[in-house]
Amino acid sequence: MIAIVSCRTLTKTYVQGTLEVPAVRSVDLDIEPGDFATLAGPSGSGKTTLLNMIGGLDRPTSGEVSVDGVSLTKLDKNALADIRLHKIGFVFQTYSLVPVLSAEENVEFILRLLDVPVRERRTRAREVLRQVGLAGMEDRRPARLSGGQQQRVAVARALGPKPAIVLADEPTANLDSKTAEELIGLMSNLNTVSGITFLIATHDSRVIAHSRRHIEMTDGRITLDERRNNAVAA
Amino acid sequence: MLFALAWRNLWRQPRRTLLSLASIVFTGALLVFMLSFQIGVYGQMKESALKLFDGYAQMQVPGYADDPDLRRSLTDPAGLKSAALAIPGVDAAAARVNAFAILSHGERSFGSAIVGVDPTSEPLVSKLAASITTGRYLNAADSDTIVLGQTLARNLKAAVGDKLTLLGSGMDGSVATDVLTVVGIYDSGIPELDRSVAEIPLSRAQETFSIGPRATTVALAGPSLSAFQNAVPALGNVSRVRGLILKEWSDLEPEVRDSITLKYVTSAMLYVTLVVVVTFIILNTLLMSVLERTREFGVLLAIGMRPSVIGQMVWLELVLLASAGAILAILIGGALALYFEGHGIMYGDLGKVTAQYGLPSRLYPEFSALSALIGPGALFVAISLGGIVPYLHVRRLEAASAMRAA
Known part of the structure; x- marks a missing residue:
């Protein structure tokens, strides 16, 4: 099976003054299509940095990373933006919606960037919002949605362009337990039913309990990468 | 969508936008009125000086x-x-x-x-x-x-x-x-x-x-100096074919011409200063709003919006603000100028003195396309050009570091 994400000896070192701080050290990792993988580890273990490099948000110091067969290492800013737009969906820790756009417009916005025709993008936006359980709330702006609902819009926005993979960075960190459970259930269900690939950086044991592949990082290195058959069902 | 986004972004902080808009409108309207006033008064000065003895x-x-x-x-x-x-x-x-x-x-x-x-x-x-x-x-x-x-x-x-x-x-x-x-x-x-x-x-x-x-x-x-100006080319021809020359108003009253030129130059310096100050105020405000939104821009970059498109959006916000301000300035300044063009401006006891020297006791602004467009136009151009600063700032943003911004 061809990996959606492939990292080879991926390394990131931050330079702070004269000090070199390694964040990710020579990581090799493949994410397969249909994976519902969690990336866990203590703070500073490098999971967000790794996620950012996979998402083309940050550049590796050395090594290779490719997404859906495209190497990101030598791409310029605009080409990386295009890769993110076409192949990667993002869900962030904080509710990262455009505050002046409604839920539907937030989803539509990314489709607009992809030049999807107006009727098609409206239909698609409504479809994914229904998928994440927000039918009837299309016209609400983020300020009129709860935290959980905003994260659902963020998931809908990530799913809108039908990406190769959704990268989520601590998506439940700001949610209460019930809402967090609902969001995890939603993502897990999307993975099971629609085959959407997820890579989720998280501390949250509830998220980890749902994962069918669990990766642990410590000090910038992968210390555990296991496939699990006992994940909580969606 | 970019237009709608830019417009809505402007109204996120309505008070700030209204204050920025007010400073453009006030300055623009002042420039429209002052230029109309100057054009009108200098026209009257020329007319009075020429009508007294020289002719047009x-x-x-x-x-x-x-x-x-x-x-x-x-x-x-x-x-x-x-x-x-x-x-x-x-x-x-x-x-x-x-x-x-x-x-x-x-x-x-x-x-x-x-x-x-x-x-x-x-x-x-x-x-x-x-x-x-x-x-x-x-x-x-x-x-x-x-x-x-x-x-x-x-x-x-x-x-x-x-x-x-x-x-x-x-x-x-x-x-x-x-x-x-x-x-x-x-x-x-x-x-x-x-x-x-x-x-x-x-x-x-x-x-x-x-x-x-x-x-x-x-x-x-002629009936007025401006109407007479239309006849000048034909008068020039009439003179030329007879081996004569036509001395126009600026040749007949060089002191008036020089005095008006000097007044326009000194006024222009004041107007340019006003435009520059207002431009800096607006740019400062927009730059503040851009810095406040750094994290949001990081998210937009992350979801695949190109840096140049985000820069264009920010620039568009400025252009929209400047356009709205310039249009309102033309309307308000023009309305003021037109009102006083009809009613004139009395200037108290000074009127008696100027009347003695051939100037009317009321001064009349002269609203024209030039006086309407030059001030607000300069503001629009200056603010729009200034937009290159936030545009370049946004273009330089890196998604990951922008998202880490507070």
Whole structure:
């Protein structure tokens, strides 16, 4: 099976003054299509940095990373933006919606960037919002949605362009337990039913309990990468 | 979508946007009104200065202005008048003989500019006839009469009814002498005129200075200076084909021209300063709003929006703000200018003083496309160009570091 994400000896070192701080050290990792993988580890273990490099948000110091067969290492800013737009969906820790756009417009916005025709993008936006359980709330702006609902819009926005993979960075960190459970259930269900690939950086044991592949990082290195058959069902 | 996004972004902080908008509108409206006011008042200044004596333009023999010799005179002033009056925009033409002579009264003698004028057509190009304070102006039946400026009359100790002796030289080099009766004394408010200019009937001047049917200049006027300006090219042609030149208002009143130019230059410096200050205020505000949204821009970059597109969005916010401000400024400033263009602006006791010098007691702004567009246009261009700063700032953002911003 061809990996959606492939990292080879991926390394990131931050330079702070004269000090070199390694964040990710020579990581090799493949994410397969249909994976519902969690990336866990203590703070500073490098999971967000790794996620950012996979998402083309940050550049590796050395090594290779490719997404859906495209190497990101030598791409310029605009080409990386295009890769993110076409192949990667993002869900962030904080509710990262455009505050002046409604839920539907937030989803539509990314489709607009992809030049999807107006009727098609409206239909698609409504479809994914229904998928994440927000039918009837299309016209609400983020300020009129709860935290959980905003994260659902963020998931809908990530799913809108039908990406190769959704990268989520601590998506439940700001949610209460019930809402967090609902969001995890939603993502897990999307993975099971629609085959959407997820890579989720998280501390949250509830998220980890749902994962069918669990990766642990410590000090910038992968210390555990296991496939699990006992994940909580969606 | 970019347009809608930029517009909505502007109204995220309505108070801040309204304040920014207000500063553009206030400055723009002030510029519209001030420019309309200046154009109107300077127009009145020109009109007043020209109407008092010179006329809007004069036809002369080349070189006459530099060396006003009677031999440099027009051979067919009547034909010139007819040709000029046939041009639309010209409604008055008056032939003049300008000469220099010594006027004597009793034991007093003073050098004077003697102007031979046609008493019928002269009042149509010059307001000197209306400036008579004692006696009367020349009339068509007059022969040996003269009107004097009040300073000249005082210097000569001459009053209405007194006889003056004129001594000069004719075009042919002969001695020009005459005895003239003072019929009127004028007060133009222009010291130079009041001190030196005396007017006598045109026919008398032609006879006294042995100039025959000639004249030294033909002074022209129209319904207004702006209407007259349309006739200038045709008048230029009429002059050129006769080997003459047309002296326009700026040649006739170089002091007025220079004074107006100086006022425009000093005002322009003030206006440019205003535009620059307002531009910096607006840019500062927008840059603040951009810095506040760094994290959001990081997210937009992360989801695949190109940095240049985000930069365009920010630039568009500025352009929208500047456009709205400029349009409102034109509307408000224009409404003010148009109101006062109709009603005029009184300026208290100063009005009495300016009226004495030929300026009306009310000043009227003149609203035009130029006065409407130049100020708000400059603001729009300056603010829009300034948008390059936030644009470049946004273009330099990196998604990951932008998302880490507080």
